[in-house]
Amino acid sequence: MMIICDTTRSALGVCAGAALLMVSALSTCSTDTDPSDLPPANDDDDDDDAGDDDDDDDDDGATADTSNDTEPSDHGGLDEEELALAWADYDQYCAICHGDEGEGYKADGANALANGHFLAAATDQLIYDGIAHGRVDTPMSAWSVNRGGPLTHAAIDRLVKLIRSWETLEPVDTSSYVNEGVPERGEGPWQAFCMGCHGLYGEGGEYMSVAAPNFLDHASDGFLDFSVRKGRPGTVMPAFEGLLQPREIADLVALMRSWSFIEVPDHDSLGEATLNPDGDDPTFDDPRFVAVDDLKAMMDAEAKMIILDARPPSDYVERHIKGAKSLPFYLASQHAAKLPDDVWIVTYCACPHAESEALADGLIAEGLQRVRVLDEGFRVWLDRGYPSSSGVGD
Ligand code: HEC
Numbered sequence: 001m002m003i004i005c006d007t008t009r010s011a012l013g014v015c016a017g018a019a020l021l022m023v024s025a026l027s028t029c030s031t032d033t034d035p036s037d038l039p040p041a042n043d044d045d046d047d048d049d050a051g052d053d054d055d056d057d058d059d060d061g062a063t064a065d066t067s068n069d070t071e072p073s074d075h076g077g078l079d080e081e082e083l084a085l086a087w088a089d090y091d092q093y094c095a096i097c098h099g100d101e102g103e104g105y106k107a108d109g110a111n112a113l114a115n116g117h118f119l120a121a122a123t124d125q126l127i128y129d130g131i132a133h134g135r136v137d138t139p140m141s142a143w144s145v146n147r148g149g150p151l152t153h154a155a156i157d158r159l160v161k162l163i164r165s166w167e168t169l170e171p172v173d174t175s176s177y178v179n180e181g182v183p184e185r186g187e188g189p190w191q192a193f194c195m196g197c198h199g200l201y202g203e204g205g206e207y208m209s210v211a212a213p214n215f216l217d218h219a220s221d222g223f224l225d226f227s228v229r230k231g232r233p234g235t236v237m238p239a240f241e242g243l244l245q246p247r248e249i250a251d252l253v254a255l256m257r258s259w260s261f262i263e264v265p266d267h268d269s270l271g272e273a274t275l276n277p278d279g280d281d282p283t284f285d286d287p288r289f290v291a292v293d294d295l296k297a298m299m300d301a302e303a304k305m306i307i308l309d310a311r312p313p314s315d316y317v318e319r320h321i322k323g324a325k326s327l328p329f330y331l332a333s334q335h336a337a338k339l340p341d342d343v344w345i346v347t348y349c350a351c352p353h354a355e356s357e358a359l360a361d362g363l364i365a366e367g368l369q370r371v372r373v374l375d376e377g378f379r380v381w382l383d384r385g386y387p388s389s390s391g392v393g394d
């Protein structure tokens, strides 16, 4: 059992107030039971012992999930032939994990696609993007041909319409929701009520993730709020409305919003950016640029210098010159003071030098004199087969 009810970390009273929930709903986390075999962990229409007296307006028609009992109306405008193609793809690629009719949980963590509450709030974009690009570090693969998968744009579009046709509830407009939560305040409730199923940082655990970058790109705050308040009847995802205070739910939404399980480099370590601190200073022929071959020769000669990657951290994490630190061009003035002024700095990017020159100029404007720009850029560095690394380490 992973759920901890630690009152020192939880918001005051949260644990006590929801003890009932902890016992009834959350205990399903500790079992290995297939959630689709369990009775619904929550039921919107049920009475609410924890006092559901607040908010809410938009969706009280929400009934228990009957997704698979009702025959969808028009299949999102698919004609017979397209519908047959969509089902053929679904049967071939998706049913193995999401079930023959989208009921979910044929494989661990594969959510119910035919869930009324999911479909009421999810946009087509969220569904399309989930299929096309998957959820990084989970069993949900990227299925788009553009990612090496088997599905064309048209095929994914048909699947979205097929899934959409499993809708059983009126769509909920979540776009006007404004989140006023504070992420740090959400940590206690998260650890007490959510972590056991979704992982410490929402990376997924017993059940699905809530922090994949492309999920957060397409899940609005309103979608997150709706998912937490109303839960997913027919699955183990409880409805937290009435069990947690509106403020706590807002804080949880803010916390999820603040996450991404892509690790990014931190710029605080720039003070230790110098390569070969005991080496000699390199010498440059040009007052502005240095050629990739010359930079490589300087590295081989163990020259004392700093190499800075001027691109956004996403690029740095993907691949960077071995030994380089990340300092995006748009943060030059913010972090320049962390860099020593007596060590040569070489900046680079892939453009080949729009961002690297912007970074160099930003550093020079902050008083650093010993700055050069990699002339041909990172792509040529890679083409030459010179050393590179990925991830947050140098
Ligand atoms: C007992 C396990 C369990 C607990 C506890 C739990 N969840 Fe969930 N949650 C799930 C499952 C399972 C789903 C997917 C249900 C489905 O098939 O639609 C889900 C779905 C979600 C989603 C929608 C994700 C998406 O991609 O559609 C969000 C957001 C979410 N949970 C947040 C929370 C938060 C916040 C808490 C704590 C307050 C919490 N959950 C507690 C099991 C749980």
Ligand code: HEC
Pocket (backbone or CB within 6 Å): 089, 090, 093, 094, 095, 096, 097, 098, 107, 108, 109, 110, 111, 113, 126, 127, 128, 130, 131, 135, 138, 139, 140, 141, 143, 159, 204, 207, 208, 209, 210, 212, 215
């Ligand atoms: C190997 C099992 C597996 C297969 C095959 C698979 N999925 Fe998934 N799918 C998952 C899992 C697990 C998740 C939850 C990922 C997570 O933790 O966020 C998921 C998530 C999704 C989501 C995102 C839901 C959300 O709320 O974010 C969509 C949409 C989806 N799958 C559709 C499909 C479709 C359509 C197919 C067929 C083309 C498919 N999946 C094939 C396992 C699978």
